[in-house]
Amino acid sequence: MTPAELADAVLSAVRHAVEAGDLAVEVPATVTVERPRQKEHGDYATNVALQLAKQAGRPPREVAELVAARLRSAAGVEAVEVAGPGFLNVRLERAAAGETARTVVRAGAAYGRNGSEAGQRVNLEFVSANPTGPLHLGHVRWAAVGDCLGRIMSASGAEVTREFYINDAGSQMDKFGASIRARALGEQPPEDGYQGAYVADLAALVLEQEPGILELPADEQVPAFREAGYRVQLALQQQTLRSFRTEFDVWFSERTLHAEGGVEKAVATLREQGHVYDSEGAVWLRTTDFGDDKDRVLVRSDGSPTYFAADCAYYLSKRGRGFETCIIMLGADHHGYVNRLKAIAACAGDDPARFEMLIGQFVKVVQGGEDLKLSKRAGTVVTLEDVVDLAGVDAVRYALARSSTDSTMVLDIDLLTKRANENPVFYVQYAHARISGVLRNAAELGVERGSVDDFDPALLAHEREGDLLGVLAEFPAVVATAAELREVHRVARYLETLAGTYHRFYDACRVLPMGDEAPTDLTRARLWLCEATRIVLANGLGLLGVDAPERM
Structure with missing residues (x-):
C-alpha cells in the first residue's frame, strides 16, 4: 500500500463517518499521510482529525x-492508534506493505509519474545567454537544474516547454562582430570587445565557412562577421548543452521581438490596460502600482525602446502562445528584477503568481583546495565545458541538482x-550497479523471481525490508513535491536515502542462496524487492539526467 492509497482509505473513513451522521464536516479533497520519525509510531501517520476538529x-x-x-x-490496515492531541498512527499488514514492490515492478519506468501538475501549460526559461561566447560557470547551475525541473514537472503531468532566450539584440553584437573581424585580420579586438582565445577560433571557423568575407566592402564586414559568428557560436552553445543532456524545445531570438513589431504591440497592449503614461518625452509603465520601487521606461525620449520594453514584449509573447505559467530562472545578481518582472504580468491583467522567478545563488569550482577561476579557452571565466571535462556530465549534473538553488555551492572536482x-x-x-549485479548473479544461478502470481509480499517481514518498502512508496510523492515547490534537490536527496536504505537491507537480508541451498519463496520475494529498488533508482536518476550504470 502506497501513501496515496492509504490517503484514499483515510478519506473513505471520513466519508463513511459523515454519511453515518457521526461527523458533521465537509470531506476534504486531500489529507496528509507521512512516515513518522519514530518507528514505534507505525508505518504512517495522519493529522486528519486535527484538520477537521474545528469544523466538527x-x-x-x-x-x-x-x-x-x-x-x-x-484492506491492508493492521492497526490504527490515536496518539497525542489526535494523530492517527497506522500500521500496515506486511502483505500490504510488500505490495509496493509489485506496484513498482509493474509500473516500471512509469513509477513515480503523477498528475499533480496535470492541466498546466508551463513555459520554463533557463540558461538564456548572449551568443557571443562559450557558456560559463554562471550558466552551469541552471543548465542542470532547469533541465531537471523540466523533467520533474513533465513527470508530474505538466505540459512543459523548455525555452532558451537568445540575447541577440543590442550593441554587444556589433562589438562581437568587430572582435571576430579583428582576429581574422590578425589584429587585437577593440578594448570594449571580446578578448578570449575562443574569438580567434570563431574567426578561423568563419573564414573557413565564408572565405570571401574579407573581400566585402569595409562597412559591410563587421555586420557580416557578426552574423556569421553569431550562427557559429550559437551552434556551439547548442552542441555544448546537448552534450550536457540539456535540451530546449524553443530557441527564442530577442531580435524577433523588434523585427516583427512585438515591442510596439506590447507597449500598445499595456497602454490599453491603463498602465502606460508619457512623461518628459519618454513612455513609462506604472509598475509602482504593483510593488516595484519605481516606474520603468519603455521608450526613451529619443524613441528607442529599452531592454525592459523587450521584457514586456517577451512576456506577452509567452502568454500569447498559450502558456498559463511562466517560470524564469535568474542568477543571484538579478534579485532586483523580481518585482519589476512580476509587475509586467500585473499590468497585463494577469495574476503575478503565474510569473515565477527562481533565483540561483553562485557556484564556485575548486580543485586541489583552490578556486578555479580561469578558462584556457574563454580567458576570464570557467566554462561549462571546462567543468564537464574535469568531472564528467553525471557528477556535475548530480552535484548541481542535489543542492538547493537558494544557497551558494562549491563544486569540488576532487570529490x-x-x-x-x-x-x-x-x-x-x-547502489544501482550493486542491484544490477545481484540480478545478474541470480540469472547465472538460474534463480528467477517468477511471475506476479509467484510473489508473496507477506514474506517481506524483516525490519530492513519494511524500511526499504516504505522509502520506495514515497517516490511519487517526492516527485510531486519537487515539481510543486520547484525544488529538484528533493529527488537527489531522496535517492541518497534510498541508496542507504538498500545498502542496509542488503547487509541484513541475504538475497541469493549460498552453496547447494535451493531458492525459496523468500528468495524470490527479495528479488522482487531488489528489482523494485533498481527501477526507482533508475527512474530518479533519469529525472536528474544522470546515467544509471549496471556496472561500476
Missing part, C-alpha cells in the same frame, strides 16, 4: 476515534571524481 466542533481525539474505527477495517561513498553521485549509482 469536537475535540480532535474524538474525531480521531471516529475515523480510526472505520479505518481499522480498511566529484572520487570513487567512494562520500561522493554522492557514486553512492547512488553504485
Whole structure:
C-alpha cells in the first residue's frame, strides 16, 4: 500500500463517518499521510482529525476515534492508534506493505509519474545567454537544474516547454562582430570587445565557412562577421548543452521581438490596460502600482525602446502562445528584477503568481583546495565545458541538482571524481550497479523471481525490508513535491536515502542462496524487492539526467 492509497482509505473513513451522521464536516479533497520519525509510531501517520476538529466542533481525539474505527477495517490496515492531541498512527499488514514492490515492478519506468501538475501549460526559461561566447560557470547551475525541473514537472503531468532566450539584440553584437573581424585580420579586438582565445577560433571557423568575407566592402564586414559568428557560436552553445543532456524545445531570438513589431504591440497592449503614461518625452509603465520601487521606461525620449520594453514584449509573447505559467530562472545578481518582472504580468491583467522567478545563488569550482577561476579557452571565466571535462556530465549534473538553488555551492572536482561513498553521485549509482549485479548473479544461478502470481509480499517481514518498502512508496510523492515547490534537490536527496536504505537491507537480508541451498519463496520475494529498488533508482536518476550504470 502506497501513501496515496492509504490517503484514499483515510478519506473513505471520513466519508463513511459523515454519511453515518457521526461527523458533521465537509470531506476534504486531500489529507496528509507521512512516515513518522519514530518507528514505534507505525508505518504512517495522519493529522486528519486535527484538520477537521474545528469544523466538527469536537475535540480532535474524538474525531480521531471516529475515523480510526472505520479505518481499522480498511484492506491492508493492521492497526490504527490515536496518539497525542489526535494523530492517527497506522500500521500496515506486511502483505500490504510488500505490495509496493509489485506496484513498482509493474509500473516500471512509469513509477513515480503523477498528475499533480496535470492541466498546466508551463513555459520554463533557463540558461538564456548572449551568443557571443562559450557558456560559463554562471550558466552551469541552471543548465542542470532547469533541465531537471523540466523533467520533474513533465513527470508530474505538466505540459512543459523548455525555452532558451537568445540575447541577440543590442550593441554587444556589433562589438562581437568587430572582435571576430579583428582576429581574422590578425589584429587585437577593440578594448570594449571580446578578448578570449575562443574569438580567434570563431574567426578561423568563419573564414573557413565564408572565405570571401574579407573581400566585402569595409562597412559591410563587421555586420557580416557578426552574423556569421553569431550562427557559429550559437551552434556551439547548442552542441555544448546537448552534450550536457540539456535540451530546449524553443530557441527564442530577442531580435524577433523588434523585427516583427512585438515591442510596439506590447507597449500598445499595456497602454490599453491603463498602465502606460508619457512623461518628459519618454513612455513609462506604472509598475509602482504593483510593488516595484519605481516606474520603468519603455521608450526613451529619443524613441528607442529599452531592454525592459523587450521584457514586456517577451512576456506577452509567452502568454500569447498559450502558456498559463511562466517560470524564469535568474542568477543571484538579478534579485532586483523580481518585482519589476512580476509587475509586467500585473499590468497585463494577469495574476503575478503565474510569473515565477527562481533565483540561483553562485557556484564556485575548486580543485586541489583552490578556486578555479580561469578558462584556457574563454580567458576570464570557467566554462561549462571546462567543468564537464574535469568531472564528467553525471557528477556535475548530480552535484548541481542535489543542492538547493537558494544557497551558494562549491563544486569540488576532487570529490566529484572520487570513487567512494562520500561522493554522492557514486553512492547512488553504485547502489544501482550493486542491484544490477545481484540480478545478474541470480540469472547465472538460474534463480528467477517468477511471475506476479509467484510473489508473496507477506514474506517481506524483516525490519530492513519494511524500511526499504516504505522509502520506495514515497517516490511519487517526492516527485510531486519537487515539481510543486520547484525544488529538484528533493529527488537527489531522496535517492541518497534510498541508496542507504538498500545498502542496509542488503547487509541484513541475504538475497541469493549460498552453496547447494535451493531458492525459496523468500528468495524470490527479495528479488522482487531488489528489482523494485533498481527501477526507482533508475527512474530518479533519469529525472536528474544522470546515467544509471549496471556496472561500476
